[in-house]
Amino acid sequence: xxxxxxxxxxxxxxxxxxxxxxxxxxxxxxxxxxxxxxxxxxxxxxxxxxxxxxxxxxxxxxxxxxxxxxxxxxxxxxxxxxxxxxxxxxxxxxxxxxxxxxxxxxxxxxxxxxxxxxxxxxxxxxxxxxxxxxxxxxxx
Numbered sequence: 001x002x003x004x005x006x007x008x009x010x011x012x013x014x015x016x017x018x019x020x021x022x023x024x025x026x027x028x029x030x031x032x033x034x035x036x037x038x039x040x041x042x043x044x045x046x047x048x049x050x051x052x053x054x055x056x057x058x059x060x061x062x063x064x065x066x067x068x069x070x071x072x073x074x075x076x077x078x079x080x081x082x083x084x085x086x087x088x089x090x091x092x093x094x095x096x097x098x099x100x101x102x103x104x105x106x107x108x109x110x111x112x113x114x115x116x117x118x119x120x121x122x123x124x125x126x127x128x129x130x131x132x133x134x135x136x137x138x139x140x
Contacts, residue, residue, distance in 0.1 A: 045078035
């Protein structure tokens with residue numbers, strides 16, 4: 001089972017403030033530990049929402065809304081995806097995640113389990129999706 005650790009944005013991350021050497025050291029050490037344990041799938045930081053956009057679907061039409069976006073508590077600054085054997089294991093890893101706030105202040109990391117193809121049940125669309133070349137499937 002895969003879990004995503006979602007690091008929420010702060011004013012600093014939304015302003016484009018890059019992490020200092022101390023933060024990079026802590027994050028690198030944690031992710032090296034995940035890699036050594038064989039559970040790391042992917043991890044990266046995201047540029048500020050000012051460099052992005054949203055696609056809105058409204059009344060059957062699509063439109064772009066350019067960033068920045070006002071509510072930093074709803075914006076993702078980065079993520080880590082792990083593949084583990086249980087929720088308990090995911091919880092244990094999440095407690096080791098370093099505080100991502102650049103000033104060491106309050107922050108939170110949301111943890112969500114990802115759907116696996118098996119969770120979606122049998123269907124023609126699922127079979128087509130499974131045939132796509134992806135990196136997210138469990139090793140066979």
